[in-house]
Amino acid sequence: MEFGYSEEQKMLDESIRRFVNSEVPLDRIRELVLEGTGYDEKIWSGLAELGVLGVLIPEEFGGAGMGFLDATIIQESLGYVVAPAPFLGTSIMAPTAILAAGSDDQKNKWLPEISSGNLKVGLGLTEVTGARENAGVSFSGGKANGKAMFVIDGECADGYILAAGKDTLVWVAAGAAGLTKTRLNTVDNTRGVVELVLDGVEAELIGTQGGEAAAVQKTVDAGRTALAADLLGTSQRMLERAVEYAKERKQFNRVIASFQGLKHTCADMAANLEPCRAMVWYAAHCQQEIADEATLLACQVKSHLSEVSTPIANDTTLVHGGMGFTDLMGLHFWFKRIGLSRQLLGSPEAVREEAAVLQGWVAA
Amino acid sequence: MDFNDTPEEAAFRAEVRGWLDANATRIDPNETGSYEMFSENDGDDVVKQAQAWQAKKADAGWACITWPKEYGGRGGTIMENIIFSQEERNYHTPQNIFGIGLGMAGPTVMAHGTPEQKAKYLPSLLRGERIWCQLFSEPAAGSDLAGLTTRAERDGDDWIINGQKVWTSGAHYSKTGIIVTRSDFNAPKHKGLTYFIVDMEAEGVDVRPIKQMTGGANFNEVFFTNVRIPDADRLDEVGNGWAVSITTLMNERMSIGSGFALGPDRIFEEFNRLAQNTYVDGIPAVENHAVRAKIAELYSRMKAMELTSNRVLSSISQGKAPGTESAVIKLAMGALNQEIAAFGMELQGNLGTEHGPQSVFNNGLFQEVYLGIPAMRIAGGSDEVQRNVIAERELGIPQETRVDKGIPFKDIPSAASR
Numbered sequence: 130m131e132f133g134y135s136e137e138q139k140m141l142d143e144s145i146r147r148f149v150n151s152e153v154p155l156d157r158i159r160e161l162v163l164e165g166t167g168y169d170e171k172i173w174s175g176l177a178e179l180g181v182l183g184v185l186i187p188e189e190f191g192g193a194g195m196g197f198l199d200a201t202i203i204q205e206s207l208g209y210v211v212a213p214a215p216f217l218g219t220s221i222m223a224p225t226a227i228l229a230a231g232s233d234d235q236k237n238k239w240l241p242e243i244s245s246g247n248l249k250v251g252l253g254l255t256e257v258t259g260a261r262e263n264a265g266v267s268f269s270g271g272k273a274n275g276k277a278m279f280v281i282d283g284e285c286a287d288g289y290i291l292a293a294g295k296d297t298l299v300w301v302a303a304g305a306a307g308l309t310k311t312r313l314n315t316v317d318n319t320r321g322v323v324e325l326v327l328d329g330v331e332a333e334l335i336g337t338q339g340g341e342a343a344a345v346q347k348t349v350d351a352g353r354t355a356l357a358a359d360l361l362g363t364s365q366r367m368l369e370r371a372v373e374y375a376k377e378r379k380q381f382n383r384v385i386a387s388f389q390g391l392k393h394t395c396a397d398m399a400a401n402l403e404p405c406r407a408m409v410w411y412a413a414h415c416q417q418e419i420a421d422e423a424t425l426l427a428c429q430v431k432s433h434l435s436e437v438s439t440p441i442a443n444d445t446t447l448v449h450g451g452m453g454f455t456d457l458m459g460l461h462f463w464f465k466r467i468g469l470s471r472q473l474l475g476s477p478e479a480v481r482e483e484a485a486v487l488q489g490w491v492a493a
Numbered sequence: 494m495d496f497n498d499t500p501e502e503a504a505f506r507a508e509v510r511g512w513l514d515a516n517a518t519r520i521d522p523n524e525t526g527s528y529e530m531f532s533e534n535d536g537d538d539v540v541k542q543a544q545a546w547q548a549k550k551a552d553a554g555w556a557c558i559t560w561p562k563e564y565g566g567r568g569g570t571i572m573e574n575i576i577f578s579q580e581e582r583n584y585h586t587p588q589n590i591f592g593i594g595l596g597m598a599g600p601t602v603m604a605h606g607t608p609e610q611k612a613k614y615l616p617s618l619l620r621g622e623r624i625w626c627q628l629f630s631e632p633a634a635g636s637d638l639a640g641l642t643t644r645a646e647r648d649g650d651d652w653i654i655n656g657q658k659v660w661t662s663g664a665h666y667s668k669t670g671i672i673v674t675r676s677d678f679n680a681p682k683h684k685g686l687t688y689f690i691v692d693m694e695a696e697g698v699d700v701r702p703i704k705q706m707t708g709g710a711n712f713n714e715v716f717f718t719n720v721r722i723p724d725a726d727r728l729d730e731v732g733n734g735w736a737v738s739i740t741t742l743m744n745e746r747m748s749i750g751s752g753f754a755l756g757p758d759r760i761f762e763e764f765n766r767l768a769q770n771t772y773v774d775g776i777p778a779v780e781n782h783a784v785r786a787k788i789a790e791l792y793s794r795m796k797a798m799e800l801t802s803n804r805v806l807s808s809i810s811q812g813k814a815p816g817t818e819s820a821v822i823k824l825a826m827g828a829l830n831q832e833i834a835a836f837g838m839e840l841q842g843n844l845g846t847e848h849g850p851q852s853v854f855n856n857g858l859f860q861e862v863y864l865g866i867p868a869m870r871i872a873g874g875s876d877e878v879q880r881n882v883i884a885e886r887e888l889g890i891p892q893e894t895r896v897d898k899g900i901p902f903k904d905i906p907s908a909a910s911r
């Protein structure tokens with residue numbers, strides 16, 4: 130057993146960290162959040178230059194041909210700096226769906242474009258993970274109709290992959306006739322989430338109609354695992370900032386970190402977060418290597434990271450006192466991203482329920 | 494013990510309802526009210542509407558039920574006050590922006606002011622004509638409030654104030670402030686403080702907004718440059734400012750713990766509405782056992798808090814000072830509201846991340862609480878400070894060793910240099 134990064138993965142981790150730390154400064158985040166598109170040309174082209182946008186895409190389609198763990202390494206770093214970048218939709222979920230269900234033509238058409246950074250893809254699968262009345266997309270005769278509620282990375286997307294029901298995947302081009310896009314105002318604006326209304330929109334089937342339940346599930350699993358990695362990075366940065374601040378700020382003539390009450394708060398955060406890392410690694414490994422466990426681990430890692438991250442968001446803010454509540458400190462970008470990631474692709478209770486069903490504790 | 498209205502209380506309640514029916518619109522129980530927490534609420538309109546409502550209440554004798562009539566109050570009982578608030582929250586009323594004045598400054602002036610000060614300040618405070626703010630915290634003195642260094646120097650009949658305050662909520666629309674200053678750097682830390690009422694329109698007061706994580710700017714930095722305060726506006730003795738501050742802080746804890754929270758019934762209604770309209774496994778969430786159990790749990794915890802705060806009010810009505818219970822309430826409320834927000838968002842799934850009154854469910858109430866709670870756990874003394882209050886004052890656990898006691902403030906290591 131070797132439970133850890135390979136040499137190549139360590140190098141990937143270092144280079145992506147170096148990139149995000151220099152190219153995604155807080156001031157830039159502040160501007161981008163006001164724009165609310167979840168996208169920045171410079172960050173995106175930088176990621177393209179690093180060759181990581183095609184991390185999950187085989188070399189024959191212009192990708193890097195790396196593995197899922199590599200993808201989570203990148204996602205974790207993006208979470209660490211709360212980067213507005215449509216990586217989750219474009220580089221993780223879309224390739225997963227296309228590789229699982231797409232024809233060779235489709236792979237040739239879309240995957241190289243994704244790898245090079247020319248094609249950004251929004252993912253509308255939330256009807257699968259949390260259906261609501263009067264939402265949902267239907268597909269027949271080459272046309273899609275209905276409403277896709279919570280389309281991940283949709284604001285800046287050039288095309289969308291939407292689930293029609295639980296077993297059909299379609300491609301819709303941005304700007305297609307009959308398509309109306311509305312940006313959703315969410316608690317977090319580092320991601321551009323949209324709602325799509327489709328009125329007889331031309332759509333292209335990916336795979337077969339009614340035959341892609343497994344591909345849909347695989348895409349959801351990939352998204353959840355990546356979101357867990359994103360949460361890991363976001364929480365890790367919050368914890369670091371709590372510790373940095375607590376070691377500097379003085380009250381009662383001593384650094385506040387020296388108060389046991391606060392020291393223990395920081396230690397608890399670390400103790401809760403550390404075990405998450407192994408879980409993210411293992412869940413990522415399963416996505417590629419252990420098919421039997423992929424869905425279960427995706428559920429577990431997503432719900433667990435959500436639960437661990439929420440108090441980290443709160444306590445880190447608390448450690449900063451009044452400063453924590455200011456826009457200036459910028460901690461809130463992390464706080465809010467955790468709030469959104471927690472809910473995306475299934476909130477913890479809902480996802481745990483799926484895990485319980487998978488483990489055979491209750492009938493589905 | 495008796496929880497039923499006495500015949501007098503029942504008559505009082507009927508009278509309150511009659512007046513409210515005539516002067517405000519009752520909230521339809523099926524509709525979600527709006528809710529804002531530490532967000533920007535300082536538009537001129539908001540201030541004017543709030544003042545108009547407060548004046549209306551004052552004219553009818555409902556403004557400060559427990560305050561003496563000579564200051565515009567009703568001379569009523571705490572119970573009557575509770576009854577009025579219970580009834581008032583069933584009606585649409587403007588945002589209450591008088592919390593600091595009515596809940597903190599007023600009681601402090603009442604406890605420590607001279608008859609002249611009470612006559613001068615309380616009536617306009619009560620009517621909402623002059624809005625008050627609290628100038629306590631400084632950049633280097635938050636939890637360690639007694640470490641403050643804003644300087645007050647005597648000059649004839651005046652005091653001259655120099656220094657900086659921070660996190661001053663509502664300073665931008667306040668006309669009056671309560672301020673703690675250091676008047677003697679040679680006295681020990683807690684002995685050299687003096688407390689004043691300050692005119693926010695005086696020369697040398699500079700208010701600068703601080704943008705919050707919620708986007709609004711409800712708190713401010715306030716700079717004092719050679720600001721003159723007449724000695725007549727000093728509250729209590731020179732050097733007794735710490736004791737006066739404690740009065741304010743105890744009242745603050747009470748009002749943050751109970752004031753910024755939704756009562757159990759409102760919480761229950763909001764959850765109920767939400768759970769009727771969201772689905773778990775294809776059936777309405779409200780029919781799910783785990784959902785119901787969780788809502789019931791949150792309700793009972795909130796109920797315990799409401800009852801405890803009523804118990805505290807009842808003991809205050811018997812002349813006791815608010816004690817450490819208010820620290821207990823504030824501490825518990827922070828954690829409880831955080832859970833309420835998280836569960837409310839949870840039930841909405843993805844839609845639980847929508848922000849703003851256009852949100853699909855409950856006008857975004859749970860999201861608003863989620864974003865606001867960190868402030869509730871900090872303002873008025875952080876969770877850790879409340880824990881210290883409970884441990885040291887209630888449980889008699891010794892304080893940590895401190896280097897700042899019993900020596901002149903200027904000699905405390907690092908204090909003088911700040």
Ligand SMILES: Cc1cc2nc3c(=O)[nH]c(=O)nc-3n(C[C@H](O)[C@H](O)[C@H](O)COP(=O)(O)OP(=O)(O)OC[C@H]3O[C@@H](n4cnc5c(N)ncnc54)[C@H](O)[C@@H]3O)c2cc1C
Nearest residue numbers: 388447448450451629630635636660662868872873875877
């Ligand atoms: C929304 C909001 C509104 C406010 N409004 C006002 C206002 O109107 N007027 C006003 O005067 N102030 C106001 N405040 C300020 C508030 O009272 C202070 O923020 C608070 O007292 C904490 O002080 P600080 O911000 O300096 O944090 P710090 O005191 O620096 O605290 C930082 C961290 O250290 C911890 N800590 C400090 N001391 C100890 C200890 N002994 N043991 C363990 N942990 C410790 C704290 O718990 C906190 O987690 C407001 C604050 C907020 C957030």
